[in-house]
Amino acid sequence: MQTELLSVTPEAIQRAGELIRQGQLVGFPTETVYGLGANALDADAVKRIFEAKGRPGDNPLIVHISRIDQLAPLISGEPSPAAKALMDAWWPGPMTLIFPKSDVVPMDVTAGLSTVAVRFPAHPAAQALIDAAQRPIAAPSANRSGRPSPTTAAHVMEDMDGRIPLILDGGACEVGLESTVIDMTGSEPRILRPGGVTPEMIAQVAGSAGVDPAVMRPLKEGEVARSPGMKYRHYAPTGALTIVKGADGAVIRKICDLYDAALEVGNRPLILALEGHLPAYGDRKALSLGADAAGMAHALFARLRDADEIGADALFSEAVAADGVGLAVMNRLGRAAAFHIVEADE
Ligand code: TXA
Ligand code: MG
Numbered sequence: 609m610q611t612e613l614l615s616v617t618p619e620a621i622q623r624a625g626e627l628i629r630q631g632q633l634v635g636f637p638t639e640t641v642y643g644l645g646a647n648a649l650d651a652d653a654v655k656r657i658f659e660a661k662g663r664p665g666d667n668p669l670i671v672h673i674s675r676i677d678q679l680a681p682l683i684s685g686e687p688s689p690a691a692k693a694l695m696d697a698w699w700p701g702p703m704t705l706i707f708p709k710s711d712v713v714p715m716d717v718t719a720g721l722s723t724v725a726v727r728f729p730a731h732p733a734a735q736a737l738i739d740a741a742q743r744p745i746a747a748p749s750a751n752r753s754g755r756p757s758p759t760t761a762a763h764v765m766e767d768m769d770g771r772i773p774l775i776l777d778g779g780a781c782e783v784g785l786e787s788t789v790i791d792m793t794g795s796e797p798r799i800l801r802p803g804g805v806t807p808e809m810i811a812q813v814a815g816s817a818g819v820d821p822a823v824m825r826p827l828k829e830g831e832v833a834r835s836p837g838m839k840y841r842h843y844a845p846t847g848a849l850t851i852v853k854g855a856d857g858a859v860i861r862k863i864c865d866l867y868d869a870a871l872e873v874g875n876r877p878l879i880l881a882l883e884g885h886l887p888a889y890g891d892r893k894a895l896s897l898g899a900d901a902a903g904m905a906h907a908l909f910a911r912l913r914d915a916d917e918i919g920a921d922a923l924f925s926e927a928v929a930a931d932g933v934g935l936a937v938m939n940r941l942g943r944a945a946a947f948h949i950v951e952a953d954e
Pocket of ligand 2: 749
């Protein structure tokens with residue numbers, strides 16, 4: 609299959625909408641990461657997503673809408689007052705809510721679960737595509753399973769060339785990490801995957817918010833994941849990744865030591881660091897993660913892809929404080945490192 613790459617224009621959106629209606633897959637931009645979309649109400653189309661990604665069949669998809677009135681048919685019962693407050697505050701935006709599903713949502717979308725994840729993306733091209741398709745769009749991130757999520761159309765092409773007919777190019781994604789996933793089926797909102805909408809922002813609007821314990825550690829032997837996606841080692845670079853945490857100076861010294869030791873034994877090490885710290889690493893090979901936590905959210909997945917490209921086999925990354933959007937950054941970084949985190953001594 610030939611994969612076409614088209615800039616977002618009204619004509620390209622119409623073509624993409626038509627492909628979706630025909631049961632085909634389209635790569636498209638959102639404000640978080642690029643999605644791989646299919647008609648959410650067509651079980652055969654949804655199966656193609658799993659094939660193209662090489663995604664395990666037990667990992668459910670998010671259904672994307674472009675108008676609030678598209679929500680009611682997808683869910684069973686009414687959204688709770690907390691859900692309504694969150695929708696008012698952060699939709700459209702980088703937030704996904706989980707509700708009990710209705711019968712119109714195929715089991716292939718929810719991987720057999722009785723709940724459905726729904727998101728109203730803010731990106732105008734994503735909204736225009738859903739409008740053009742005239743139906744909700746099921747979309748995971750548009751990477752091959754196990755690769756970092758794509759934040760540019762070129763990343764989608766790297767992973768999906770020859771597997772899908774069309775990619776819409778809307779430039780680099782603004783947020784750079786996937787949406788916050790919140791389970792709304794319990795007594796309080798529960799964050800299953802942290803993202804751009806932070807626990808602080810959720811608690812402010814919904815009164816309280818729990819964070820699933822699996823967010824900042826690997827699952828224990830025999831533990832059942834509340835969000836099936838959490839049990840897979842995502843965002844994995846080819847090289848072994850170590851996160852170093854502690855005070856700035858100590859972290860820089862520790863990373864220099866680890867880098868030099870890796871070089872000594874013949875590895876090809878690479879450092880991922882905040883922009884302002886790069887000079888401190890001298891002529892060691894280092895890539896910038898941006899100026900702060902928000903910059904890291906934006907840059908992280910692209911740098912992990914760069915690390916693969918360079919052929920680095922020992923990666924050392926600085927940590928960031930796990931609050932605000934930093935929680936999402938540390939969740940993704942932690943999972944990429946299989947939670948291999950070392951503490952730098954003072
Ligand atoms: O920002 C995003 O959310 C992007 C863009 C394209 O919208 N999409 C995305 O999809 O990241 P994906 O498939 O890569 O991640 C969806 C996550 C997975 O961890 C999955 O297990 C979880 O949401 N999920 C989906 N439906 C669920 C459900 N019914 N219950 C629990 N977790 C669910
Ligand atoms: Mg994904």
